[in-house]
Amino acid sequence: MGTLFRIKLYAAGEAEAQNGFRAAFDRVAQLDAKLSDYNPESELSRLSQTAVDRPVVVSDDVFTVLSTAQSLARDTDGAFDITLGPVIRLWRVARKADRLPDPESLRRAGQLCGYQKLTLDANRHTVRMDRKGMQLDAGGIAKGFAADEALAVLSKAGITRALVAASGDLAFSEPPPRKKGWTIGVDSLDDAHAPFTKIIVLANGAVSTSGDTEQYLNAAGKRYSHIIDPKTYLGLTNRISTTVVAPKGIIADALATAVCVLGERRGLAYMDRQPNASALIVSKASTVPVVVQSSQFHRLFGP
Ligand code: AMP
Ligand code: MG
DSSP: OOSOEEEEEEOSSHHHHHHHHHHHHHHHHHHHHHHOSSOTTSHHHHHHHHOBSSOEEOOHHHHHHHHHHHHHHHHTTTSSOTTOHHHHHHHHHHHHHTSOOOHHHHHHHHTTOOGGGEEEETTTTEEEESSTTOOOOOTTTHHHHHHHHHHHHHHHTTOOEEEEEETTEEEEOSOSTTOSSEEEEEOOSSOTTSOOSEEEEESSEEEEEEESSSOEEEETTEEEESSEETTTTEEOOSOEEEEEEESSHHHHHHHHHHHHHHHHHHHHHHHHTOSSOEEEEEEOSSSSOEEEEOHHHHHHHOO
16 A cells, blocks of 8 residues: 554563453555555456456455545535546646646546446446556545444454554554553644644544655646546645544544545635535645644534
C-alpha cells in the first residue's frame, strides 16, 4: 500500500508479543497482496483484466472494501470514488515529473472513471466493470481497513491493548495499562514543528487524517493535492486537512478522504449528520489556518 505500518502492543510476555506482531504483520501483507494498486498482480489490480463486462467473484476482503467504498460514494454524491485509478495514475506520473498532467489525457482517463460504472452483487459476491481500461484505487480506504484487520488478528491472539498506525490512519483497541486511552495528537496544517492542533484520548476506535501532506504537486502557482476531485479530475487546490474519529478504521479512512473533497462547508454538514463519526477540519483559505469541528467532535473533545 506504499506506506509503513507500525504496531504498538501490550502482551503478557516477549513470546506473546512476537507472535502477535508476526500474525498482525502477516495479515497486513496478505491485504497488501489483495488491495495494493502499486502491485499489478494484486486481486484488485487484476480485476481490470478479468471483470470487464462480466461479473467476477472476489474475496471477502476485496468485497468489504469495495462495498464500503460504493456506499460512501452514493452517500457523498461521488466525492469518494474508488474508480479514479486511471486519473490517479496520471497524477502520480505528473508528481514525479513535476509537471501537470496533459488535459486531453486527463479527460480520456476521466471517461474510464465513475463509481456508477462499477457494479457489485452482494449475494454472489461479484464485481463487474463497465469499461475496458477501468482501474480501482483503494488508496483512500485500504490502510484503515488493514489497520482494523491487524487489530482483529491481535485480539484473536489474546492481545487486547494495541495500536496500529499506517501513516495517517490509526486504529486501536483497549488502552495501555492504567491509561484512559491512547493519546493522539492531531497535527496542524503545514508546520510539523507547530504544537498539535488538538490532543485527543481514545480507546476502541479509529482516527484518520487526510489532506495536506507530503504528496502534492506545485505548478502554475497552485498546489495540487494527491486527493482528486472526481468532478474535475484535478488534484484539490483548496488547502484542507481532515481528521475523522470513527469506530472502525475503514470508515475513518474513507470519510477523511471524502470530507477533503467535499470541502469545509459541505464536509462539516455531512459529518454533522453521521451518528457514529466526527471530524476536525483545518483549512487555509488565506495565510491563517481555520479549525472547525463537527458538533460531535466538539462534544467529545471540547472546544
Ligand atoms: P488518503 O490518504 O486516505 O486521503 O487517501 C488518498 C489516496 O486516495 C490518494 O493517494 C488516491 O490513491 C486515493 N484517492 C484520491 N482521490 C480520491 C477520491 N476522490 N476518492 C477516493 N480515493 C481517492
Ligand atoms: Mg482515506
